[in-house]
Amino acid sequence: MLMPDEWEAIRLSLRVSLWAVAASLPLAVAVAMLLARVRFPGKSLFDAVVHLPLVLPPVVVGYFLLLLLGRKGPLGAWLESTFGLVFAFRWTGAALAAAVMGFPLMVRAIRISIEAIDTRIESAAATLGANPAWVFASVTLPLMLPGIITGALLSFARSLGEFGATITFVSNIPGETRTLPIAIYSYTQVPGGDLQALRLSIIAVVLSLGALLVSEVMVRRATARVAGRDA
Amino acid sequence: MLEVDIRHRQGGFRLEASFASDVTVTALFGKSGAGKTTVVNVIAGLIRPAAGRVVVNGQVLLDTARRVWVPVRQRRVGYVFQEGRLFPHLTVRQNLLYGRFFTPAADRYAVLEQVVGLLDIAPLLDRRPAGLSGGEKQRVAIGRALLASPRILLLDEPLASLDPGRKTEILFYIERLRDELRIPMVYVTHEIEEIVRLAERMVLMSDGRSVACGAVSEIMGRLDLRPMTGRFEGGAVLDAVVAAHDLDYGITTLAFDGGELQCTGVDALPGERVRVRIRARDVAISLERPTGISMRNVLAGRIAEVGTQRGPEVDVRIEIGRVSLLARLTRRSADDLGLAPGRPAYALVKSVALDHRSVGYA
Numbered sequence: 001m002l003m004p005d006e007w008e009a010i011r012l013s014l015r016v017s018l019w020a021v022a023a024s025l026p027l028a029v030a031v032a033m034l035l036a037r038v039r040f041p042g043k044s045l046f047d048a049v050v051h052l053p054l055v056l057p058p059v060v061v062g063y064f065l066l067l068l069l070g071r072k073g074p075l076g077a078w079l080e081s082t083f084g085l086v087f088a089f090r091w092t093g094a095a096l097a098a099a100v101m102g103f104p105l106m107v108r109a110i111r112i113s114i115e116a117i118d119t120r121i122e123s124a125a126a127t128l129g130a131n132p133a134w135v136f137a138s139v140t141l142p143l144m145l146p147g148i149i150t151g152a153l154l155s156f157a158r159s160l161g162e163f164g165a166t167i168t169f170v171s172n173i174p175g176e177t178r179t180l181p182i183a184i185y186s187y188t189q190v191p192g193g194d195l196q197a198l199r200l201s202i203i204a205v206v207l208s209l210g211a212l213l214v215s216e217v218m219v220r221r222a223t224a225r226v227a228g229r230d231a
Numbered sequence: 232m233l234e235v236d237i238r239h240r241q242g243g244f245r246l247e248a249s250f251a252s253d254v255t256v257t258a259l260f261g262k263s264g265a266g267k268t269t270v271v272n273v274i275a276g277l278i279r280p281a282a283g284r285v286v287v288n289g290q291v292l293l294d295t296a297r298r299v300w301v302p303v304r305q306r307r308v309g310y311v312f313q314e315g316r317l318f319p320h321l322t323v324r325q326n327l328l329y330g331r332f333f334t335p336a337a338d339r340y341a342v343l344e345q346v347v348g349l350l351d352i353a354p355l356l357d358r359r360p361a362g363l364s365g366g367e368k369q370r371v372a373i374g375r376a377l378l379a380s381p382r383i384l385l386l387d388e389p390l391a392s393l394d395p396g397r398k399t400e401i402l403f404y405i406e407r408l409r410d411e412l413r414i415p416m417v418y419v420t421h422e423i424e425e426i427v428r429l430a431e432r433m434v435l436m437s438d439g440r441s442v443a444c445g446a447v448s449e450i451m452g453r454l455d456l457r458p459m460t461g462r463f464e465g466g467a468v469l470d471a472v473v474a475a476h477d478l479d480y481g482i483t484t485l486a487f488d489g490g491e492l493q494c495t496g497v498d499a500l501p502g503e504r505v506r507v508r509i510r511a512r513d514v515a516i517s518l519e520r521p522t523g524i525s526m527r528n529v530l531a532g533r534i535a536e537v538g539t540q541r542g543p544e545v546d547v548r549i550e551i552g553r554v555s556l557l558a559r560l561t562r563r564s565a566d567d568l569g570l571a572p573g574r575p576a577y578a579l580v581k582s583v584a585l586d587h588r589s590v591g592y593a
Contacts, residue, residue, distance in 0.1 A: 123277055124316040126303040128379045129333025138329075142320045228319030228361030 062168025113147025309376030330379030489552020
């Protein structure tokens with residue numbers, strides 16, 4: 001019942017969002033650890049920069065990405081010549097824009113769950129012979145799992161809805177960068193596209209609702225596990 | 232077995248502790264804030280002191296003069312924390328086995344089945360920590376520390392967060408470790424009752440300093456340390472042997488170097504060695520042998536020392552044979568009786584004042 005180009009927008013949106021979450025998660029964990037556990041000069045400034053995408057107009061973020069990572073941008077040119085990696089006007093660019101926009105939400109959620117961890121449990125692991133890397137992998141990481149799930153979901157939902165930064169950075173190319181919100185916007189701009197815009201909007205609601213429900217169940221399980229209750 | 236010499240500063244708190252011990256259980260005793268936990272954290276390697284030396288079983292773990300610093304994870308100290316600190320996301324079995332593989336195979340002496348049996352935690356293995364009672368948690372915490380096959384076990388007030396019934400339960404298991412595994416332990420507490428039951432030697436801590444170190448009976452019998460060994464619960468501790476039980480009356484006779492004591496509720500076989508704490512406030516003094524009196528323990532001795540406290544109460548040390556008892560009297564009584572070193576006197580102790588809580592099984 002859906003048209004091929006509608007399917008395409010949905011598939012693309014899911015792919016972009018999943019990649020955005022997967023690629024930014026390790027960095028978000030590292031930044032959250034840094035903010036929660038380490039004291040260093042310039043920490044407030046660093047914290048502010050991490051949160052910048054939350055308060056800047058998305059168009060501004062997209063424009064900066066374009067300046068920096070466009071084919072002629074300093075970083076973009078270098079990435080292309082060194083790794084053959086191109087972000088401009090590709091779906092990878094859409095994923096990058098989504099990742100940047102969702103990053104502060106992810107870091108916040110993870111940081112809160114790190115701060116809730118009793119560090120004395122980690123020193124107990126050290127007295128049992130575990131080295132710092134193993135303490136992190138076997139104690140810290142599992143205990144921050146609720147935050148990781150919440151953060152991943154927030155970033156995923158933010159990515160599904162990402163519009164401004166994406167359209168500025170990678171434009172509106174059907175099949176490449178025309179994600180669900182951009183497709184909806186495009187349909188509202190052509191005569192007779194109202195019905196399709198409505199159908200896609202309903203699908204957006206269903207997707208978001210589904211993601212929320214799944215994460216709710218996962219967070220509940222992870223929280224029970226972290227609290228040490230019998231599952 | 233254990234050698235500790237530390238100087239450290241933490242904010243306004245100064246720590247100066249120095250002691251050595253070669254017995255199975257060494258107790259660190261003192262009020263809260265005396266620095267006991269800091270000492271244990273230094274032994275464990277969780278705190279790096281400004282200067283000091285820590286040697287466990289001949290292994291130098293810390294020597295600032297020679298720049299020796301063994302990191303926590305390589306020290307192989309079993310640390311049982313006051314609050315247990317179990318891993319909430321792991322089952323009891325996973326908690327127990329956490330440290331096992333970090334110990335080199337040649338040094339592993341602890342066996343899961345044995346430790347589980349010793350602590351009676353087999354029914355708990357598949358459960359998670361949050362559902363356990365306080366006593367169960369502490370037993371698992373002890374088992375987890377043991378299964379890493381530590382060189383020494385550090386117990387930081389392991390009973391502090393438990394209710395009285397659970398305390399007795401855990402004490403029983405710690406006695407088992409002491410008697411069956413003979414693993415060296417440092418036991419931190421501010422309860423003299425636990426020391427009498429568990430420890431052979433004690434280190435007295437006060438305001439960040441180790442004030443005295445010696446056999447439990449020796450430290451507890453010193454009049455000059457009375458302000459630090461406890462006003463209410465303090466008193467002489469003496470070593471004795473169970474001589475006989477009177478089953479009809481439930482009275483046990485204990486023989487010590489200087490006489491006999493009758494008490495109630497002792498759970499030991501004739502011939503077994505026990506340690507009895509006689510609270511100073513439960514001891515009365517008479518210059519003549521009293522008659523027509525309910526007190527069953529009338530011990531002939533000699534006044535050895537009269538305290539110099541200013542307040543309404545005064546401590547007196549009486550020598551009975553080669554053993555000292557402490558008595559706490561009103562200063563008025565001491566003056567009225569003219570108590571002075573050298574005077575013959577009788578120490579009177581009620582048998583019911585000596586119950587199971589005053590007796591430790593050595």
